[in-house]
Amino acid sequence: MGKVEKIHGVETINGEGFQLTVLDKVIGAARANSMWPLPFATSCCGIEYMATMGSNYDVARFGMERMSFSPRQADLLIVAGTISKKLAPVLKQVYEQMAEPKWVLSVGACACSGGIFDTYSVLQGIDRVIPVDVYVPGCPPRPEQIIEGMMNIHRMVKNESLRRRYSDEYKHLLNKYHLNEDE
Numbered sequence: 001m002g003k004v005e006k007i008h009g010v011e012t013i014n015g016e017g018f019q020l021t022v023l024d025k026v027i028g029a030a031r032a033n034s035m036w037p038l039p040f041a042t043s044c045c046g047i048e049y050m051a052t053m054g055s056n057y058d059v060a061r062f063g064m065e066r067m068s069f070s071p072r073q074a075d076l077l078i079v080a081g082t083i084s085k086k087l088a089p090v091l092k093q094v095y096e097q098m099a100e101p102k103w104v105l106s107v108g109a110c111a112c113s114g115g116i117f118d119t120y121s122v123l124q125g126i127d128r129v130i131p132v133d134v135y136v137p138g139c140p141p142r143p144e145q146i147i148e149g150m151m152n153i154h155r156m157v158k159n160e161s162l163r164r165r166y167s168d169e170y171k172h173l174l175n176k177y178h179l180n181e182d183e
Ligand code: SF4
Pocket: 043, 044, 045, 046, 080, 081, 082, 108, 109, 110, 111, 115, 116, 138, 139, 140, 141
């Protein structure tokens, strides 16, 4: 019998001349450790995100230092800041331009719920227009909280089944946001 070991968080069974593991887990680990974030930063939370990118916190250790300002080469949308209703269709378009699989991190009270701006012009949470995977509370959240949010995204990515994006549940989620062009 082989020996059970964990390599980069992926459980494997190793023996002489063979190594067994689950494909979902290997792909999940590869995706989680090479995420390309697209920062959609509009206000103060964006500045906090810039601090998270700096040398003190160093997101390069998670393989996330390569910012993508093109949605087509990004797999994590980080929304940090106040989103006005006028900007909401732009955010939705950016999300639609990202290829699957993609994830969304909502940073700060404004992105999560409109924050203190309970006004006619501010979107009361980005989940009114796009699905959100992880919410980071705070006004603004500290870089440690943003990193915790990223780590939660990594956990989701590592454990996501390869079949999830083809499931009825996922199609239903996209339909709710009118994001599924096939239906
Ligand atoms: S949550 Fe607070 S810090 Fe963040 S964008 Fe809104 S007002 Fe600014």
